[in-house]
Amino acid sequence: MxxxxxxxxxxxxxxxxxxxxxxxxxxxxxxxxxxxxxxxxxxxxxxxxxxAMLPVELTARARTGTEATPDGPLFRVEGNIFDDEEARSYFSGTPGDISAFGTRGAEPTTYLAGTTGDLGDGETLTVNADGSYVWITPEKPGSRGQRVYFAAESPPKLTLDNYRTVLSGDNMGRAFLNTLIVAVPATFIPILVAAFAAYSLAWMEFPIRGLLIAGIVGLLVVPIQLALVPVLNLHNDIGVGQSFVGIWLAHTGFGMPLAVYLLRNYMAGLPRDIIECARVDGATDFQIFTKIILPLSLPALASFAIFQFLWTWNDLLVAKVFLPSADEAKVMTVKIADDLLGSRGGDWGILAAAAFVSIAVPLGVFFSLQRFLVRGLLAGSVK
Structure with missing residues (x-):
């Protein structure tokens, strides 16, 4: 039941x-x-x-003023730490209370706010929670004040600076165009070649067909890292070397096993009656392929196109190997890795912004082709 x-x-x-x-x-x-x-x-x-929407305690640094007033045998300097331009640069808005301070970068929170720190030789420093300070020194300050490190709350800050940095990078527009130049041909070339190969392996009888299918399945498990150097040497020998033609051929070769495997399995599952009826009517293999197989295989073709485009668009390794290192030939992934992140260390804000900038086009491709994925495999072909 x-x-x-x-x-x-x-x-x-x-x-x-x-x-x-x-x-x-x-x-x-x-x-x-x-x-x-x-x-x-x-x-x-x-x-x-x-x-992200809560205040953050940040460590900043500043210098005190240098205008001193005599205080017996000592000199007294007063002011507010937030009057220093360097201190204000750490905070997006009005900073909160100071919790601790110090005079060494290695120990920026040695003293609690409101207490007096003994700096030795009669020199003391007091920094209050509101930023006001009193610096007592036995010698008259020169042209530079006392270096102060402190921890204070910073209000939450959401900014578009990361996106501006990514989009305004040198030759970023050229890198975007280079990515399109690489991704579009590297998507269509393997689909075009693999579609013909898949049809022949699915519907044409010839010797060693089974061995070819087994070989394609075996190539699926070969890591591309093993083939990078041999393929590059081959490209150098035939004269395409590090160029757009070379990277098109590399992406085609690396994507071909999966494309042939997926398309062959899909085409082999199409109803045999349709193919046989077309042959009885006198259709050639080319006519069957172009007028029957390809229209019915749009869901499979669209699926592979999505995966291949995503791979080539987001690729870094193959682009680093098969494209010149000159700035005018860099794609977006190389540009971001070398010029943006490479010069700024672990700047995760820029990395996150770059990820969403680079994903915009693949998302558009996916949503424009995903309707083919939900179509019936043989909608309207059999009555």
């Missing part, structure tokens, strides 16, 4: 929970990356993205 039509399976709730968990596993990190793309480097280092 468990398989009665119209009755839900007993464990349907478990399936729904599992699907919801899988969605959350992907959505939560993506949302966190999106939030991080609007935060600055200091706040990302201090707190997690889930605390």
């Amino acid at each position: 468990e398989n009665i039509a119209g009755k839900k399976p007993a464990l349907s709730w478990a399936k729904n929970i599992a699907m919801a968990a899988m969605v959350l596993i992907w959505v939560i990190p993506t949302f966190g990356l999106l939030v991080s793309s609007f935060r600055d480097r200091d706040q990302i280092s201090a707190t997690g993205w889930w605390q």
Whole structure:
């Protein structure tokens, strides 16, 4: 009685929970990356993205003033630490209370705010929570005040600076164009070649067909890292070397096994009656391929096009090997890795912004082709 039509399976709730968990596993990190793309480097280092709307305690530095007044045998310097331009640069808005201070970068929170720190030789420093300070020194200050490190709360800050940095990078527009020049041909060339190969392996009888299919399956497990140097040497020998032609051929070769395997399996599952009827009517293999197989294979072609475009668009390794190192030939992934992140260390805000900038085009490709994925495999072909 468990398989009665119209009755839900007993464990349907478990399936729904599992699907919801899988969605959350992907959505939560993506949302966190999106939030991080609007935060600055200091706040990302201090707190997690889930605390983006809360104040962050940041460590900053400044210098006291140099205008001193005599205080017996000593000199007294007073002021507010936030009057220093360097101190204000650490905070996006009005900073909060100071919690601790120090005079060494290695120990920026040696003294609690409001207490007096003994700097030795009769020299003392007091920094209050509101930023006011009193510096007592036995010698008259020169042209530079006392260096002060302190920890204070910074209000939450969401900014577009990371996106401006990514989009305004030198030759970033050229890198975007180079990525299109690489990704579009590297997507269509393997589809074109693989479609012909898949049809022949699925519907044409010839010797060693089984061995070819087995060889293609075997190539699926070969890491591309093993083939990078041999393929590059081959390209250098035939004269394409590090060029756009070379990277098109490399992406075509690396994507061909999967393309042939997927398309061949899909085409082999099409109804044999359609193919045989077309042959009885006098259609050639080329006519069958172009007028019957290709229209019916649009879902499979679109699926591989999505995966191949995503791979070539986001590729870094193959681009580093098969493209020149000159700035005018860099794609976006290389440009971001070398020129943006390479010069700024672990700037996760820029990395997050670059990820969302680079994902914009692949998302457009996916949403424009995903309608083919939900079509019936043979909608309207058999009556």
